[in-house]
Amino acid sequence: MMTEALRRPPSTLFRWAVLIFVSLAMFGNYYVYDCVEPLADLLTRQLGFTDANIGLLQAIYSVPNVVMVLIGGIIVDRLGARKAILLFGTTCLVGAVITVLQGWLPLMAAGRLVFGMGAESLIVAVTTAIAKWFRGKELSFAFGINLMIARAGTLLAQRSPSWAGFAYSSWRKPLLISVGFAAFCVIGAVIYWVMEVYAEKKYELAPASSDKVVFKDLFNFGVSFWYVVGLCVVFYSAIFPFETFAVKYFQYAHGASLEQAGFMLSILTMSTMFGTPLFGWLSDKIGRRALLMTLGSVLLIPVYLMMAYSHMSLFVPMAMMGVAFSLVPAVMWPSVAYIVDQKKLGTAYGLMTVIQNIGLAGFNLVIGGVNDMGHASAANPNGYRAGMWIFSILGFLGVAFSFLLRQRETGPHGHGLETITLGGK
8 A cells, every 4th residue: 555655746647637527517617608699699589588688697697606606715625626516516507407497587597597606616616626736837728728628618609500500499409408518517526526536545635725714814815816806807897798799799780690600709719729728838938927918908908899890800809809818817817826825725716706707797787788778789780889898998997907917016026927937937
């Protein structure tokens, strides 16, 4: 029997296998979240849903996470990642099942709410697990690969009108498909559980956190953490609420078919699938994380006005958005692991995601309401312009937060975000 003294760290191959299988849970999670986007037109035609109703289905996903994700982060720190991943993955599956039961807005919203209760906490748990296995190693690259696998779920959801066109005769069939993908949330969790139990017996692993979480610690993470949180909120609020209405917007304002609109939106996802690992690798090599986040935020500013006021190919602004959406998350999430102590990392990610979800809930509702107030439709595509201005303003705020972060990190209170590389400082 192998003694503690003879145990060695897990091999590189084993660590990467862990990453792949734990990412399956996020793959299913992302598919279920994004399955509403290509359904927007069907929900309007078959169930009479307005843009405000559709915005509600996405916004209510975020509502419980104003509290739940912080609790989820604490659960991760107390129970450990593997138990938390299974718990939250199962909740995701239950929520997907409820959503498909009946085409009644309150019940569908309840399903999305239950799904949201599990989904964001699942992301916190998976993110914490990856930080445990890769901190001090290829952390940003590992986060990039995790997001690449997760966003494959988004890509499949956005392209589902093409590969599952047979299902788009009814609003329910695409949601039934989403239940199948939700099963990966549980499958990935079970495989990760088995692998971590095996590793604990064979390898030397970092000890699990057992510290009691003190609520006052939530406000002691430091200025750099709060700048990252600010960037997270405005950046994701400029991306995900846009995606909620993007397929419908491309159809009504740019004359695209459902399949074409789904493809144009998928350009964003395809860019991130390959760009995020690349930029993660780059930040591991050169550091300069705050600078990279600033550059990504700058790219986001013009894309919405390009779509609103020009007739250029949608490929150009969507490709620019894809680069921004690859670059900022690839650097932002791993940066937290350098700013916050490992024992409080689950709580820090939970708090960050709580505030992010306040933004997502608010802006999904705001954009849906603004579209309705502007009578946005195929007959009045200019009704979408107010929402596009809101997204552009969020881009400006993203530049401001990332600029302030870089100022902080290049000063005496920095945590090494600009200097730490894979080979050291």
